[in-house]
Amino acid sequence: MNTKKIVARNYRGTRDWLGSEVYLRQKVINTLREVFEEFGFEPLETPEIELQEVLLGKYGPEGDELSYYFKKGDDWLGLRYDHTVPLARVVAQHEKELIFPYKRYAIGPVFRADKPQAGRYRRFIQCDFDIVGVAEPIADAEVVALTYTALRRLGFDKFEIQLNDRRVLNGIAKASGADTKELTLTFLRSWDKLEKVNREQISRELKEKGASPELISRFFKVTDQLLNLEKENIIEELRQLFPDQPEVAQGLAVLEKMLDYIEDFGVPSQFYRVNPCLARGLDYYTGPIFETVIKEAGIGSITGGGRYDNLIAALGGPSLPATGSSFGLERIISVMQTLGITKPQKTLTQVFVAIFDPDSPTSVKKAIQIASALRQEGIKTELSMEKGSIGRQLRIADRRGIPVAVFAGPKEVKKGTVIVKDLATPFTGEKKNIWANQWEIPEEDLLKKVKELLD
């Protein structure tokens, strides 16, 4: 064993999640899992390691740059960058076992060697759900409805799911005079970041890509028209603004159906709207796109996705339409904390069983028996293993945030009683009095008393 002393540290851009942080992560994951399953999605678990040939070139040069690739033995390998390419591989590889439409969810870590920043990690948990094999807008509407249900279940009461369609965007770019693929993309990207950068910068970028002053002024004229549309009648207004673009018409027809279905799914209208400036980064989207914004949170989107009808075939799979979206676990939790939706919970442990005298075998045995009896009733119980005095043990329980402590000294053992202590109720005065708030009760009443204190 190599026993050279090293400074213990994480790889930059990754971190450890300790006790109470994991409770919160698990709570969010369980809620998402619950909603995914309520909507009939089934789980899929793929390995973090994929063959390099499966990943390479799927995310463009930037994605390859940010990917972890390595060789072991004769195999060229990589760590997954998202759950979408593994999904495409699974669909290709297990096509005969799967029953289509295939609705699956995937929750697990993905890896990107991005520049670490506050809240941006190189290893983070993505929670994806996708519907493979359905081309109709009902699937996209269900993706939006699930997003709404999950966010509400998590406790969010103010958010906006923004909807758009790539074809609408492409058509508007064309109608605005973008006549090359590069200019179209630049228009889309400019609309997408309107809220983040100022117009001068956008103007400069358009110029760099070869846009004439006339084209730039046309771009901003259209942009202002888009920004001034009324939410209530937006589909109709867009139709009137761009009457001659078949792509716009096609995308709007789909958005219109989606809006109709989303209403049937029971999503209240204040939680979603068409935003004709929404573009989303990834090139592979082909139809509806969506992302969730919480203005108060001062952070980008907390969910995002869209339709990608060509991706599975492009990744070597069968030609199947697909749509889906993704929740970023770390981002969701960060917003929940910012908005005060969740309160930190120090521990899940409910009862601390102290050992009156750690040097007395009778005392140790009694404590073991009490702890075992509580655990058998499903009470989360920590058995003290600190060799110090009872006071020292109780202070540990208190520091851990455990609400109830139990112990029995020789006097109590003789009488068949136990001491139950309320550590959760605050005391008056400067310092918490560790000796207050305790009751001696018959041992057979222990469970009743503990439940009463926990309620």
Next chain:
Amino acid sequence: MNTKKIVARNYRGTRDWLGSEVYLRQKVINTLREVFEEFGFEPLETPEIELQEVLLGKYGPEGDELSYYFKKGDDWLGLRYDHTVPLARVVAQHEKELIFPYKRYAIGPVFRADKPQAGRYRRFIQCDFDIVGVAEPIADAEVVALTYTALRRLGFDKFEIQLNDRRVLNGIAKASGADTKELTLTFLRSWDKLEKVNREQISRELKEKGASPELISRFFKVTDQLLNLEKENIIEELRQLFPDQPEVAQGLAVLEKMLDYIEDFGVPSQFYRVNPCLARGLDYYTGPIFETVIKEAGIGSITGGGRYDNLIAALGGPSLPATGSSFGLERIISVMQTLGITKPQKTLTQVFVAIFDPDSPTSVKKAIQIASALRQEGIKTELSMEKGSIGRQLRIADRRGIPVAVFAGPKEVKKGTVIVKDLATPFTGEKKNIWANQWEIPEEDLLKKVKELLD
């Protein structure tokens, strides 16, 4: 995007876990998590990627050989090989935040470039729990008690937790004449594999390591004595057999206390026994060791662990005693399936809402509304998205194993009724009749009827 067609495949030694397999994995993980928390252990999540300097040399040359190491940018990295070295790093790194004794559990993938075999993967899930900071046997006894509780909760009713102590083994080896470190290790390894290989082979190996014929015959004499010990009185018998070995005496005193505590924890005596031949592979154990064997399963151990008082300091952490054990998820599930403890469940989805006429907007909207109403009641509901006939849709529901289907045609919509269908009850005759077992009921009675069928 790289669109070169490739054969979709996994990295050898890894695999995908689809729907019903993940349900089972989740069920086992949830049960373990529940028991860990009932025993007051808190969760710890560490990244799969560690700096290479944290991992390198910690598992001996064989471990390094089996580890995935790679470079990204300026960083030398590796994938974790187990949860123990990350635990040691966390204890060193977060010593000031943690309250000791630190009882943590960790559930997640570990990676070993081992030779893939049936049931042995290069990426598999380990579920570890450890107590850091307690030197007393009460901690080892609690590890055994937790193991018992978890296996019972999972449905196992016949297993044996075998206990031993490294010091007992070392002392017996010495008493048997093993006078070098190498011979001692060879003796330990030979005892450990007594059940797997024949005596001739062991004899040959001992000879290769330099044991004389007399020493070999003494080894087997002692071995036969160990194998003939009575379970009931084993501590006393071992004391009498090896009266002059202080290490044996020390180890036996600890085992005796453990046995006493294990009884107090309420573990019935048929579920554990001292096995003086148990050695366990890893070199870092310093005291009690334990593993769980199920003879009927024809597989090795399903849990294993022990005390490792020097490891955390050796790994660069503070000098803290520690003990713990590990459940191998894939192995546990494989044994559960072999023993018939668990039945495969095709889907968790409870209701399939079919669309009477996918081309009629009213029909689609009705189905969406029915599905949403059921989901709001927590019923796991798949909304059909297949464009085919109602018969085709119902056959999909049936293939998926969904027990109940619901739909409403224009006639029913007019009357305010729905059709509910029992797909779970088998029919007589060769082929399942997809049109049998259905009832037309008022829409307001839907939830009641569905619940009745699901019970």
